[in-house]
Every structure is written in structure tokens, then in C-alpha cells.
Amino acid sequence: MSGASGDPLALARDALRGAPAWLVGGAVRDRILGRATNDLDLAVGGDVEAAARALGRAARAAVFPLSEAFGAWRVVGRGGGWQADLAPLGGETIADDLAQRDFTVNAIAEPLAGGEPIDPTGGVADLAARRLRMVAPSAFASDPLRVMRLPRFACELALEPEPGTRAAAAKEAARLRDVAQERVFAELRRVIGAPDPLHGLGLMQEIGATAAVLPELEALRGVEQSRYHHLDVHDHTLAVLAETVAIERDPAALFGADHGTALSELLAQPFSDELTRGTALRFGALLHDIAKPQTRGELEGGRVTFFDHDRQGAELSRAILTRLRTSERLRAHVAALALHHLRLGFLVHERPLSRRQVHGYLRRCQPVEVDVSLLSVADRLATRGRKSEEAIAKHLDLARELIGPALAWEAGDRPSPLIRGDELADALGIARGPLLGELLGELEAAQYAGEVATREEAVDHARRVLDERARVAEG
The missing domain is CATH 3.30.460.10 (Beta Polymerase, domain 2)
Known part of the structure; x- marks a missing residue:
């Protein structure tokens, strides 16, 4: 200006x-x-x-x-x-x-x-020395929120905190629990959205801020995984965050120039809580495995499992962000990322996918169908255990296959209903209720797959579905 x-x-x-x-x-x-x-x-x-x-x-x-x-x-x-x-x-x-x-x-x-x-x-x-130094020894005692400002300025401005400042911050870190949590989140979001969030998170851990602000992240330390992982859950989580940052910076490197441009534009969109959609995805990376400590188990033979960590992770992610007083939109978004982050990986074993399977993936993951596809890639790239190269190659092939449909779905390119719900209920002589909702979902899948294209075909298809259900019920 x-x-x-x-x-x-x-x-x-x-x-x-x-x-x-x-x-x-x-x-x-x-x-x-x-x-x-x-x-x-x-x-x-x-x-x-x-x-x-x-x-x-x-x-x-x-x-x-x-x-x-x-x-x-x-x-x-x-x-x-x-x-x-x-x-x-x-x-x-x-x-x-x-x-x-x-x-x-x-x-x-x-x-x-x-x-x-x-x-x-x-x-x-x-500034000339790229040094971060407290004004006075009382700086953190007078306002404990400044403990979080240390890693924020360090990773945003590429400054190195000097030892005395680190030590003074560490003495007051536990008092972050007593600070209004929306103020704490305002600093945390700047750390996660910084050019080098891992540096900021490392400083948070070093001075004791993580234990006060995100104790659930600290709890991931030392939680060992299966032979398909080379890192414990904590270090794997940071590796996933690093891969997420790399994808955000250059999605074209993995998805090609056409999709890369669309992905860059999507991730740059303003989201909520003064975040971009890309930074919201980073929070998803940070919390996607947050429930692994509470779900860890071992089968006979020593195989490590984390059954239900996706669902419980969604609940725990929501609880953490609620504690930090974020918006409902961010809570729901990050919870959905945790809930659905395994879906693309499961589909790797079902290729080639039918149009119905693609529709099922998009519909179940909506509204994070693009975001969670990127998170799944970051998760896979950060998993370097047994047979990792083969697994990564297969996962990337499928992600590249799905990212175009996901972007189209996100942009609103999805089937418009061939018939309204009330009209379908009247045509079939059924009541409004859960069954009608299931039939409308089936018609959307059939339309996406190219199996029906007109109102009449939709009614006939729904009638066949009802008839088949009746035959099955009769045994």
C-alpha cells in the first residue's frame, strides 16, 4: 500500500x-x-x-x-x-x-x-544474531502465556532461544494449565501453522509446555507399534506431521500439476479459528493416533494391535480441542480426520475399485474426503517398517486414483437426486423413516456408478431393492 x-x-x-x-x-x-x-x-x-x-x-x-x-x-x-x-x-x-x-x-x-x-x-x-532472549528473569512469572510464545516466535521467526531464557520458561511451564485455554490455543495454532512446526513442538517438549498443554501427545512416547512401523507412536506422529507439511508445500510432487494446483488452493482456504485448511490438516496429523495408548493390545505371538483407535481417537481429539476452547467446526473436522484416516488404506486391498466403492469412500468421509486422503498419504509415508516400499507404492497409486474424484466431490460435482424422498415414498407405498433414507442412499450410489439415470429407473431400482430384502427376510 x-x-x-x-x-x-x-x-x-x-x-x-x-x-x-x-x-x-x-x-x-x-x-x-x-x-x-x-x-x-x-x-x-x-x-x-x-x-x-x-x-x-x-x-x-x-x-x-x-x-x-x-x-x-x-x-x-x-x-x-x-x-x-x-x-x-x-x-x-x-x-x-x-x-x-x-x-x-x-x-x-x-x-x-x-x-x-x-x-x-x-x-x-x-535480531541480527537470530537470538530469542527474555527482557527480564520475571518475564514468564508475570505472564505464563509467554512460555508458549517462546516456541511460537522461535519457529515463526527462526530465532534460537538462549539457555537462560529456556530455563526461565521451563520453571513456569506448569502454570500454562491456569491460563485461559483459548489464549493458549491462540499460541499453539501459530506453532502448528509455522514454517517449521516440529522445531516449535520440540521446544515445547523441552521446556515442559507440551506436558501442560497437550499431555495426550506426551503420552504417545514409548508406545511401541508393530513391525510395520519403525517409530514409536510419538515419533511416528511427528513424522506424519512433517509429511503433511511437505504435502501442503508441494502437493504437485505427489499428485501432479493439475491436482497439485487444486490441492494448493484448497489447503490455502481460510478455515476457522484463524487457521487455513492446511493448518487444520496439520492438527489432524498431530491428533490422528492420539488414542493409541489406550487401545494398544497384543495378540498371541506378540502382534501389536490398536483396535478402535480411529473411533476413540475421534472422541479424544474432540475432547482436547474442546478443552482448548476451539470452534465446533475445527473440533468436528479434526475428529472426522481421526475417524476416517484408515479408510483409504483398507481399500488398497480391494483394488481395482468399482464406482460404487469410490462413492462409498467419498460419502463416508464427507466433508473431509480430500483432507483425509492427504492425511492417509502422510501417514503411509511416515510408516517405514517391514515391506514399507511396496506398501507405500500401492497406497500412493490408490490415493492418486481417488484424489480427482475427491476434489470433484468437494467442489459439488456429485449426483443430484433423481427423485425426492417424499415422491419415492409415495411411489413405493412406504412410510417416511430410516428405510426411506437407506433407499435414497442406495439410489445415489447407483446413480454415481451409472446404474440408473432417470426417475423411472430410480423407482424401479428401489423397488427391486425392497423385493430382494423381502426375499432375504423370508429366508
């Missing part, structure tokens, strides 16, 4: 000319790093509400209180293209304010009117 009409920083400078105000936090940090940002954080040494309303008038933007307790206000540009958060100084001076921040890289200010950076804690030097 350029010009005061669209540049939020220029708008703020014009609207707050003469007011004691400073650009602070991530906006300064990202400018130094050369990262594009349209979000501003401003520390105001006067009436924050008046400053926010002045900026709102200048930009013809929405203005509302962000935190009554802390006196913060937010201004959101038209169309949501930018936002500015304005807060009172945390102390008498800007130096006092910066001394209360979390990390030195976030404790840099610039006078809004322009001028040299104000950097009392050496944040500019830390």
Missing part, C-alpha cells in the same frame, strides 16, 4: 500528529526483519480512546475497545486489510513500557513521528 489513504502507518502518523505515541512490538520487529505487516501496535502516552477514535475517523475505520481492564483499543481498516492496537504506556515512560515486555526482540520502539529505534534491552542486536 502507499499513501496516507491506504498505509496504516501513514494514517496513524497523520491522525496522531503531536501526540506522545510510539510504534512498538511486532510491528517494529518485523520492519527490522524486512517482513511485511499491516498490523500496528502503538503505545500511547495520553488518552488512548481519543487516539483510537482519531485514527478511526481519519481512516473511516471501525473502532472498539479491545480490553477494558488494560484500556486497549483496536482500529480495523475497511475490508479488514489492516488493524492497529493502541494501548496505554506500561509505566511513566516508553522505557518503562519496554521493560515489561516478553522478549528483547519485542521490546523495541520507534517514535510514531519518526526517529531512531529505542532499544534499551538490545533487541536489534538479538
